[in-house]
Amino acid sequence: MGKINLNAMKQARKEQEIETPVPEALEQAYANVWGKDKETVQYIELNHIVPFADQRGRTQPFKISEEKVSQIKLSASDIGIVTPLIVRKVGAEYQIISGHHRYIAAKELEMLTVPCVVRKISDDEAIKYVTECNIQRSRLLPTEYAEIYARYMEMRNDIDMTAQEIADKFAISKKSLYRYIKILDLTDDLKKMIDEDKLHTDTAEIFCGFSADEQDAVYEFVQQTGKKVNRTMAKAMERITQEQEVTSYEDFLPVLEQPKKPVKNKLYSGFAEKYSVNYSEEEWDNLVSELLTKHFENR
Structure with a gap:
């Protein structure tokens, strides 16, 4: 049996995609009917689309789920990307506002184009659109909420919103708003533990005042004991750091005997x-x- 030329097959597939335009009926079905404002859908080449980044170069605050990408690929491999991406024009490129999972799925499937709705969105408004387009997901991680709340707080003067108004927008108390933001001051290990529900979210307010070594000791404490740390335990740990130098997770073991x-x-x-x-x-x-x-x- 002859050797299969995968490169040739891949090239043939791409040529077939180039020669086979999007069916006119499907393109017409998309045009002028997307969403309540009947926005026009355009097919844009993937190599002209880039992930979101704000003026400081920070990416969108939502974590990419490999499981969700895989689920999208299952249907997209048969019928293509059905729901258009929301993008904005930035220079010669189109920046994603909503649709990062669809974008990655299309790239992995080696698609050449994807349906997009192009909106005019300023830099100041971009993070608001990114948040509001994605916040409807069933459940966000605490670190994702923290990123969103922090960015809103950074631009509150530009968008003329107080901390209380931002808290009201997301139906949380102002105290909870600040507590979530404190998560961003933790080490990556503790952030991950909060996302995995091994630390209560309100412990961030306490642990953010710990040194990196003390936070590492907290991480080891949870790893070794298997205990979920609540606020009461975190306060006890804080007292220990004030009374002695913490060099090991074992220094925190007395909190189990409180x-x-x-x-x-x-x-x-x-x-x-x-x-x-x-x-x-x-x-x-x-x-x-x-x-x-x-x-x-x-x-």
């Missing part, structure tokens, strides 16, 4: 008995606060 005051709240006591847990009053408060925050953020 005595707990009896719970007076009857509702909490009932939950403790029902679920066989031994939480302090503050731990119950933190848990309720965290669950309510997640509930209202996902509405």
Whole structure:
């Protein structure tokens, strides 16, 4: 059996794509009917499209999900990219506002063009559009929320919004807004642990004041003990750093032996008995606060 020439097959596929235009009926179906404003859809070559980056060169704040890219590829390999990307013109290129997963899927499938809606969006408004186009995803990671809130806070004077108005926009308290932003001051290891729900989000407010070595010790503590660190434990760790030099995760082990005051709240006591847990009053408060925050953020 002769050797298969993969390069020749790949080139033939590309030539076939070039010679076979987008069906006129499909192109016409797209044109002037996309969205409530009936925006025109254009087929733009992939090599003219680039991922989003703001004026400082920072990329869009959402993490790319390989699973989502794979899901898009399953259908796109048969019927192409159906939902147009939202892009804006920047020089000779088109910058993605919404559709990074579709863009990556199209690149991996070696498509030549993808459907796009081109919008006129200024640099000052770009991050708002990126956020609002992507915030509808079912669940964002805490670090993604942190990036979004931080960027809104940076440009609040330009967009004439106070911190309270930004918090109201995302249906969270101003206190939660600032707590999320503190996540960005953590080491990459602790950020990842917060995304993986191994640290409570409100511990960032405490751990951001730790040195890099102390944060590394927190990371090792969680790795070695398997314990999820809540705010009560984080405060106990903070006291340890104030009393001694922390050189190892073992310096934090005494927090596991912290005595707990009896719970007076009857509702909490009932939950403790029902679920066989031994939480302090503050731990119950933190848990309720965290669950309510997640509930209202996902509405």
